[in-house]
Amino acid sequence: MRKRRSGAPPLEPVAGNGLLHRRALLRSGAMFAGALGSGASLTGAAAEPLTEPEWSQYPGEVTPPLQKPSRFEASVVRTLSNPKGEPRTQHARTPLQMLNGTITPNSLHFTILHSGIPDIDPAQHRFVIHGIVKQPLEFTVDALMRYPMVTRKHFVECGGNSAPMFSPEPIQAPLQALHGLVSCAEWTGVPLSTLLDEAGADPKAAWMLAEGADSLAVSRSVPMKKAYDDAIVALYQNGERLMPGNGYPMRLVLPGYEGNMNTKFLRRIKVVDQPAMTYYESRNYSPLLPDGNAYKFYFVCEVKSFITQPSFGTSLKAPGFYEISGIAYSGTGRITKVMVSADGGKSWAEAAVEGPVSPQAFTRFTMPWRWDGQPAVLTSRAWDDSGAVQPLRADFVALRGQANKVPNVLGFPNQHYNSLTAWGVESSGEIKHVYG
Amino acid sequence: MSMVKLPTLALLGAITTGSAALAGDSPHLGKPISEADIKAWDISVLPDGTNLPPGSGTAAQGAKVFGDHGCNQCHGDGGKGGSSNMLVGNPPLTKDGIASNKTIANFWAYPTTVFDYIRRAMPWPTPHTLTDDEVYAICAYLFAANELIPPDEAMNAQTLPKVKMPNHDNFIIKFPDRI
Numbered sequence: 001m002r003k004r005r006s007g008a009p010p011l012e013p014v015a016g017n018g019l020l021h022r023r024a025l026l027r028s029g030a031m032f033a034g035a036l037g038s039g040a041s042l043t044g045a046a047a048e049p050l051t052e053p054e055w056s057q058y059p060g061e062v063t064p065p066l067q068k069p070s071r072f073e074a075s076v077v078r079t080l081s082n083p084k085g086e087p088r089t090q091h092a093r094t095p096l097q098m099l100n101g102t103i104t105p106n107s108l109h110f111t112i113l114h115s116g117i118p119d120i121d122p123a124q125h126r127f128v129i130h131g132i133v134k135q136p137l138e139f140t141v142d143a144l145m146r147y148p149m150v151t152r153k154h155f156v157e158c159g160g161n162s163a164p165m166f167s168p169e170p171i172q173a174p175l176q177a178l179h180g181l182v183s184c185a186e187w188t189g190v191p192l193s194t195l196l197d198e199a200g201a202d203p204k205a206a207w208m209l210a211e212g213a214d215s216l217a218v219s220r221s222v223p224m225k226k227a228y229d230d231a232i233v234a235l236y237q238n239g240e241r242l243m244p245g246n247g248y249p250m251r252l253v254l255p256g257y258e259g260n261m262n263t264k265f266l267r268r269i270k271v272v273d274q275p276a277m278t279y280y281e282s283r284n285y286s287p288l289l290p291d292g293n294a295y296k297f298y299f300v301c302e303v304k305s306f307i308t309q310p311s312f313g314t315s316l317k318a319p320g321f322y323e324i325s326g327i328a329y330s331g332t333g334r335i336t337k338v339m340v341s342a343d344g345g346k347s348w349a350e351a352a353v354e355g356p357v358s359p360q361a362f363t364r365f366t367m368p369w370r371w372d373g374q375p376a377v378l379t380s381r382a383w384d385d386s387g388a389v390q391p392l393r394a395d396f397v398a399l400r401g402q403a404n405k406v407p408n409v410l411g412f413p414n415q416h417y418n419s420l421t422a423w424g425v426e427s428s429g430e431i432k433h434v435y436g
Numbered sequence: 437m438s439m440v441k442l443p444t445l446a447l448l449g450a451i452t453t454g455s456a457a458l459a460g461d462s463p464h465l466g467k468p469i470s471e472a473d474i475k476a477w478d479i480s481v482l483p484d485g486t487n488l489p490p491g492s493g494t495a496a497q498g499a500k501v502f503g504d505h506g507c508n509q510c511h512g513d514g515g516k517g518g519s520s521n522m523l524v525g526n527p528p529l530t531k532d533g534i535a536s537n538k539t540i541a542n543f544w545a546y547p548t549t550v551f552d553y554i555r556r557a558m559p560w561p562t563p564h565t566l567t568d569d570e571v572y573a574i575c576a577y578l579f580a581a582n583e584l585i586p587p588d589e590a591m592n593a594q595t596l597p598k599v600k601m602p603n604h605d606n607f608i609i610k611f612p613d614r615i
Contacts, residue, residue, distance in 0.1 A: 087520075130471060137469065138467045215557075270478065276480050277548070292529040
């Protein structure tokens with residue numbers, strides 16, 4: 001039994017346009033329903049008499065060895081940027097607006113492949129550590145499977161995720177198109193520090209190079225500081241072996257660092273005394289600034305949040321109660337607070353955050369909302385335990401600029417956007433993407 | 437009692453020693469391998485020229501390699517841009533604001549990146565098929581076409597790292613405390 005504390009949460013809005021106290025529903029029960037001013041249902045129409053549905057009248061299908069979602073969920077799929085496999089990068093974006101909780105199912109985890117998915121035989125895969133080490137070592141998958149492993153929940157985000165938000169006008173596209181290059185999974189694997197220690201990596205070496213077994217041998221320089229801090233050579237993703245597109249049979253997981261550094265199909269780590277300035281770190285993930293200078297070593301996916309429901313593409317059928325729900329995460333720590341606004345940032349109220357909250361991981365936030373049928377602008381803003389705050393759009397644009405013209409929604413006009421996302425609710429119930 | 441107690445204590449001691457050994461030790465299941473046996477995979481070139489292979493190539497040779505290997509199919513004639521990146525051209529980095537085209541001439545900070553990436557990843561459908569001489573030649577071709585080197589300067593392990601990249605000094609380290 002939940003212990004009833006003194007002082008029930010207020011049923012009156014805690015911020016503009018009908019935001020209710022974050023615990024209002026959990027703690028006030030019947031009073032809340034009364035406060036909504038609706039008896040049996042929002043529409044007032046009584047339910048029809050029940051009949052026996054067809055699927056309850058005979059035994060169902062044979063159980064398959066590998067489960068698939070219901071056929072009624074066929075629309076819950078990733079969107080592809082290059083479905084015919086033309087000679088260029090392939091992106092698959094996660095349908096975040098159709099998922100809940102904080103874990104992305106493996107079949108829906110976002111992927112980016114620069115030259116397709118290599119078909120790697122784990123029995124033949126080899127992973128070497130060499131360079132400034134006492135003894136270069138070669139590991140098989142079988143060998144790594146015998147090591148003590150850790151399990152950590154972490155998001156992985158493309159450094160170019162949310163690039164459409166650099167558009168000077170809000171692009172009318174679902175959340176999946178705007179922010180779908182981020183997912184969160186439970187990764188299980190061997191701490192990289194264990195393997196570096198076994199090879200006898202020189203503690204004074206500042207960098208390592210990580211390289212994949214894909215045809216482009218995608219390669220990134222990683223500070224040894226990060227390698228020793230919390231890097232994992234991951235073998236499992238949400239309890240099962242890695243998906244091929246996510247790096248089977250092994251990948252680097254660098255919690256909170258841009259996805260491209262989390263080397264998939266990991267086959268080589270070379271300990272070195274200087275960054276290699278590989279193609280991806282020199283070009284793609286060095287974001288250009290308005291004055292023509294550019295950032296380099298922009299490793300961290302900074303604190304960010306967005307509302308997943310309701311969002312663009314959904315439509316509110318009638319005024320009344322809705323739960324606003326969203327995701328917050330930060331490459332610099334653990335989410336400590338998410339504020340939500342229903343009036344485009346004029347007033348804010350603190351959302352409920354589902355715990356336990358893990359660092360560098362999706363955190364689900366919710367906020368009860370009573371929509372009065374009038375236009376509203378829903379947005380969220382997150383804080384983390386390092387003191388980082390999600391920047392307001394005006395401040396973000398002042399520092400980082402925005403594209404001169406509306407880019408292709410699949411394009412990457414720039415990288416590392418972590419400002420706010422706002423959804424404009426019209427009185428018809430339709431939801432548009434707006435800059436709040 | 438003492439009959440029971442002694443082995444128990446001995447066992448406890450063994451467990452304690454065992455876990456201490458585990459904490460301080462490691463499985464050590466990697467096989468020693470020599471740098472010589474890793475050589476086939478060790479294709480990374482560092483900005484100071486470390487690990488550049490022997491070999492050499494000129495712009496004239498590179499122009500032929502560029503055509504023979506169909507580089508123009510994605511990068512356009514003369515590398516001026518196609519379905520994939522512009523390789524030759526120097527538009528201002530402020531031409532299209534923060535979405536401006538980042539090219540070898542206007543953006544890339546290190547000449548070694550060009551060699552490293554071509555050798556590891558190009559041509560896209562058939563990577564790792566160019567000889568080191570051919571990679572040097574394509575680098576010479578691209579640097580000369582971008583007016584970063586004289587048209588007749590050969591690229592090799594000594595000359596390539598010395599190519600001056602115009603944008604080299606225009607980068608700001610975003611998170612210095614993380615390096």
